[in-house]
Amino acid sequence: MTYIVKTNHLTKVFGGKEVVSAVNMHVKKGEIYGFLGPNGAGKTTVMKMLTNLTKPTSGDIEIFGEKLTNHSYEVLKRMGTIIEYPIFYEKLTARETLELHCEYMGYYDKAEIEHILDLVKLTNTDGKRVKDFSLGMKQRLGIGRAIITKPELLILDEPINGLDPVGIKEIRELFKMLCKEYGITIIVSSHILAEIEQLADTIGVINNGRLITEISMDNVNRSQTDYIEVVVNDGKKAAFIIESKLNITNFKLIDNGCIRIYDSSVSQNIISRTLIEHDIEIEGISKKTNSLEDYFMKLINGGVVNA
Template sequence: MTYTIQTNNLTKSYNGNEVVSNINMNVKKGEIYGFLGPNGAGKTTVMKMIMNLIKPTSGEIIICGETVTPSSYEILKRMGSIIEYPVFYDKLTARENLELHTDYMGYYNKSAINTALDMVQLNNFEGKAVRDFSLGMKQRLGLARAIITKPEVLILDEPTNGLDPVGIKEFRNLFQMLSKDYGMTLLISSHILGEIEQIADTIGVIENGTLLEEVLMETIRLQNTEYIEIKTDSVKKAAYVIKEVLNITNFKILDDVTIRIYDMNTSQGEISKTLVLKGVLVESINKKNNTLEDYFLKIINRGAIHASTY
């Protein structure tokens, strides 16, 4: 197995307080690795250490087979990144910013600027200064800058911030193309779990600075459980009917309005008909599968699924 990014017991402390503890990540060459965790879990700190922006307290980082040290600068030429919010020369245009970046990187393929601007849909803003860009446009320019040198590794911290649904879809397609067609390795953190679910090959879940899980998305999909979800303002009455009338015992009350039935031997239509006949107002009833969000919350809360900020 070829790994592009590996960390061994990666730890970062501030004033004796560990914010990242013994992280062991394994990101395979050419894959998209979704890095998930609640706000403040340590995702950005790990990414900054991988990019050599902050130094680990202890542990090891290996990029493309090379151990990263405080003086590892050449390896950065093989990497692109968006960490937190990208910063630019606001008085310059997108093209001028990219020209400065390629000069700084010693990358003199000027046609790459046109390619990068085309990829992120910024090719029609030639005369516009970056100070007049929206947040979404700055994110697009940040990605253009990250990919312009065709790096082997992309480190992307919340890359879809500020994008509308169309922009998010365009980025999703671009990430998949960079992985499949260019062989780039992408480490992406995001709070939009539905987007990560569609593109990631592997998921890493971090909380309180500790990596709780590293698992293939295919494994998560194979674990998906089919269920029927019912929304009603009479949860207790509905639960009584489900158990006593329909003889279904494998169900769970999630909150004041939601019940999930995991016993699929009784049809959705029969359940709905029986509830209505027994005077239960059914607002909605749908057949669903567990999602990455369900899996994520289960890992974070050790099975106690509830609303969370991530």
């Protein structure tokens, strides 16, 4: 297995508090790695250590097969990053920003600037300075700056902040294209779990500074349980009917009006007919599958999904 990024017991202490604890991270070449965790879990701190913006208290980082040190200049040239909010010279235009970035990166391809502006939908902004950009436009420019030198590794901390639904979809397709057609490995964090669900090949979940799991999205999807969700006027009475009349025990009363039935041997029609026969009013019944959000919440709550 070829790993672009590996960490070994990566740890960071701030003010006597361990904010990242013995993280062992494994990012495969050519994949999109979704990095998930609640606010304050340690995502940004890990990303800062991967990009040499913050030094680990202990532990090692290996990128492209090389240990990251204070002198890893060539390694850093092969990376593109957005950590927290992208910062620009506010008086420059988008084109001038990319030209300046290419200059100090030693990357000379004027045609690529035009191509990147088109990819991130900023081609018609030449008369506009960055200081007048919306948050979404600044995010697009940050992504453009991160990818213009065709890096082998992209590290993106909340890159879709400020984008509208159309922009999010466009950037998602852009990331998929970069990964598939250019072979770029991407580590991306986001609080929008539904977006990571559509984007990532692998997820890593961090909570309270500890990496809880790394798992492929294929395995997450295979582990998710189908269930029938019934919304009724009297949950407790309906639960009694389900157990006593249908002999179903594998169900959960979420609240007094919602029941999730995990027994696939009984059809929706039989469930609804039995409830109606016993004077239970059904407001809704549908088959559902647990989402990445359900899986995530279960992990960070110690294996218990909150109702």
